[in-house]
Each structure stands twice: as structure tokens, then as C-alpha cells.
Amino acid sequence: MFRDATRFEANELPSSEALREHVSVAMADQPPTAWERSYPIISAYRGDERLGEAVVVEELGKHRNMTFVVGVGMDGKVTGVAMMVYREGYGGEVRSDRFLSQYRGKKAADGLVPGRDVRNITGATLSAYAIGRGVKKAVAVAQYVRSAHDPMNPPITARH
Secondary structure (H helix, E strand, O other): OOOOOOEEEEEEEEOOHHHHHHHHHHOOOOOOOOOOOEEEEEEEEEOOEEEEEEEEEEEEOOOOEEEEEEEEEOOOOEEEEEEEEOOOOOOHHHHOHHHHHHHOOOOOOOOOOEOOOEOOOOOOHHHHHHHHHHHHHHHHHHHHHOOOOOOOOOOOOOOO
């Protein structure tokens, strides 16, 4: 996700009403199916330059939650997605790099709807929707971390 990183900082972001509101607004068209109690967040750096965050999220597939990590660069684009735990009995093709790599470069404004914005996998449609929701959730959490809402991190300003 962050191949150029020379160091990482791990933090745990507790879920709060303000965070849930921020995520809900960001995901208005596809609300999350699961609210984590906290979000493991790993900030990646190359020297002193912050490259982005890797955010661990969960979303409901057809019957069970799946856990995955989403890398979000400082430009707000997805740098990578990796499945950590897939609990469904079928549809596991969504774990493949071939499927997950199509999220690289996507932004919060992208729909991430299977069959429209990303390829779908027959027999894994609900899992594909769940990954899209989880990616959007992770991007929203990363945006929140970079904002003044989070005292762990100062707000990020655009470079010109």
C-alpha cells in the first residue's frame, strides 16, 4: 500500500458520534452496515513526509462481516485494498488481487458500485458491494483523521 514508506505509526481511533456523523455524510448514498468500536489506523511516512493512512474496517457481506485494510494517500485516493478476514462460505473470489486492485486510484466521490464503477464477480455481488462500502468508509475515516476533529493529528493543508 505504501511501498516507499520508511516508518509507520499505529494508532487506534475510538468511534465517536462526530466520527460516525462524518462517515454517514460521506457515505450518504451507501450507508455502512457495521460501526466499529474503534479503527486501527497506521500512518505511513517516508522520512518526515506523511504518505497516508491504512485504515482497518469491517462491512457485512451476505451473512457475515469481512475485515479488510484500505490504504488512503494524502491526495485522498486509494493506494490499495487487502482482505484480512473473509468469513463467508462462498464468494471468496473478492479476496483476489485481481479484484481488489481495481480500487487503486479511486476517490470518495467514486460510486464503487459493482457492475458500474468496478467489475462484479458472479456469486459475490453482496461481498463486492460490501468492499465498496468499506473502501468509502475507510476514505471517510482517513479524511476525519486529517481534519481538526482528531486531536491525534494536526489538519493537513494542501501543498501548492
